[in-house]
Amino acid sequence: MSVSTENFIKAIYLQNQREGTDVKPGTLAKMLRITNAASTDMARSLAAKNLIVYTKYKPLSLTPEGQLLAMNVLRKHRLWETFLHQTLQLSLHEIHREAEMLEHFTSDFLSEKIDCFLGYPATDPHGDPIPTADGQARNDAQSIALSTADAGKIYTIVRLFSSDADFFDFCAANHIALNSEIKLERHFEHQKMSEISIKGQHLVLNETFTKVIYVQTKS
Amino acid sequence: MSVSTENFIKAIYLQNQREGTDVKPGTLAKMLRITNAASTDMARSLAAKNLIVYTKYKPLSLTPEGQLLAMNVLRKHRLWETFLHQTLQLSLHEIHREAEMLEHFTSDFLSEKIDCFLGYPATDPHGDPIPTADGQARNDAQSIALSTADAGKIYTIVRLFSSDADFFDFCAANHIALNSEIKLERHFEHQKMSEISIKGQHLVLNETFTKVIYVQTKS
DNA sequence: ATAATTTTTTAAGCTCACTTAACTTTTAAT
DNA sequence: ATTAAAAGTTAAGTGAGCTTAAAAAATTAT
Incomplete structure (x- = not known):
């Protein structure tokens, strides 16, 4: 393709x-x-x-065929991101740009080798699930978008589901990172904006951002 | 490009x-x-x-511009081959195929990272010199093609300058590998064929093969 | 030197992945 | 419900990178 x-x-x-x-x-x-x-x-x-x-x-x-193709491309993308981050020390900012190219020119054979080398990781450095070699999505059932989370509760960030450089810049500047603890203070109006606190700092996020920050209740 | x-x-x-x-x-x-x-x-x-x-x-x-582009593509190709072989354990047979794709979709930034990770190698797993980041060819002065070598002398194989799978299959089947000792028994007729001995075995090679096997005199 | 063969070039045409411009359908606003 | 705006579609056209077929030039064989 x-x-x-x-x-x-x-x-x-x-x-x-x-x-x-x-x-x-x-x-x-x-x-x-x-x-x-x-x-x-x-x-x-x-x-x-x-x-x-x-x-x-x-x-x-x-279609099922289209879904399979999407999984295959996404698998390669996320394996490359993981690899570039873990092995070649590229930053979270840099990996997306490179993976976006490499994903289209990676054989199934090579993606298998990378997967093996990395020890068959379940997620990439952004917390995005890596589809399996047979095209399964490997969905994280218990994580939810911050936009749908409950006000007043404390969560752990488990996924930053974006490919927008500005978003990642914002995250880097505001201690928003995987495994960080985050408190959802409240939702404003019709959920268009939300106030959070992280590392003692209070922030107001727009809907675009709260839809791509995935969290889990602290266990 | x-x-x-x-x-x-x-x-x-x-x-x-x-x-x-x-x-x-x-x-x-x-x-x-x-x-x-x-x-x-x-x-x-x-x-x-x-x-x-x-x-x-x-x-x-x-042109000089074309030369620079060639060096840049070849650099990426050979860095990938080295990386795929050393880090991901791909065989000498497999690396060319993958590098052939990846070379075109690798930023200068990424090739630098790979080069650094590998410790700035001078050659790839076939002995082909890896051009420098500034586009220098890094030529191996003292190595010569077997086709131009002297009959009766003993050499060390320093480069297998080919991308032909059949050639590498032949090499693998006949102990022709980097750093192996090889004796050039004699050239036949107008240098169209040459007899060699390697690991006690005698072989006759055609010109195509003797032109891509590079050797150095044993020092 | 001439003829036969091979190589190179030109011309016309194809597909892919776009574009702009004009038009149609859907959606949102009043 | 009607209308204005937005979104979607169609039509025509472009450039890259190929193809086949035919013509021209270079090479080789005699």
Whole structure:
């Protein structure tokens, strides 16, 4: 599969995960920095290849074949991120950019070797689950997005589900990191903003951020 | 630069190295498994980009810019080969295939990290010199191709300058490996074939093979 | 030196992954 | 419910990197 195809399929999967919401060509166009026209075109052509289900003006979804492809690309991406971070000491800021390229040019054979070398990790350095070689998503059942968490409770950060450099810059500047303790002080209005405290510091986060910070109740 | 461009430039460089001879579109077409027409087309377009010097019906050569690009791609290729072999335990058979893909999608930043991790090696697992970050070829002055070596003398194998899987299979099956001792028994006829002995075994090699086995006089 | 063969080049055409521009459908606002 | 705005779609066109087929030049064989 081509780079464009893999990225399109991956974007559908990720968007479905991050927001529960419908995915339409426009959303993907923004994610992939192409025009709506190109996105619609791609949707039609991938539907013809039986990778996605697509009817004009309706939301897109992955077929089982598309899902498998998404898992395979995401597996390679996350294995590379883990590898680049653990072995080559690249920072959390740097790994995404490199993995974004390498994921498309890594054979199944090589990804197996990397997986083996790393000792079959379950998650990457952002806490994102690494799909298995047979295409299973390996979902973390007990973690929830901060946006859906309860005000007043204390949680542990288990996942930073983003690929936005600005978000990671913000995290680095504000002690938001995996395994850190975080208190959700309160949600404002219709959950559009939330106040948290971390390492004694109080912060107000917008919805975009609270949707990608995944937490678990302290056990 | 695109994958096609990088491969074209790399092929010119490698062909110049392996045979001292002229490189014309047909040679590159065979190496890259494209038609002569496509090769000629590519030559014209890369000349327009000032990467190669090209006049109709004449041999091609690299400009300084083209040379730099070749060094950069080759550097990444050989760093990956070294890394895949040393760190991920891929065999000499497997590393070329993977490096051939990864070389085109590796930032200068990442290749630096790999180089550092490996301790700035001078050669890859085939004995091929790894160009420096500033684009120097790092040539091994004292090694020569077996085809130009003296009959009756004993040498040490220092480089297997090939990317042909069949050649490496042959090497593996006949104890031809880096640092092995090899005796050049004699050249037949117009140097088209040569007899060697290695680990007590006598073999006759064709010119293609003797041109890619590089040796040094035992010191 | 001439002819036969091989190599190189040109021309026309294809697919992929885009673009812009015009148009249609859906969604949101009043 | 109607209308304005936003989103989605279609159509036409582009450039890269190929292909096949035909023509031109260079090489080789006699």
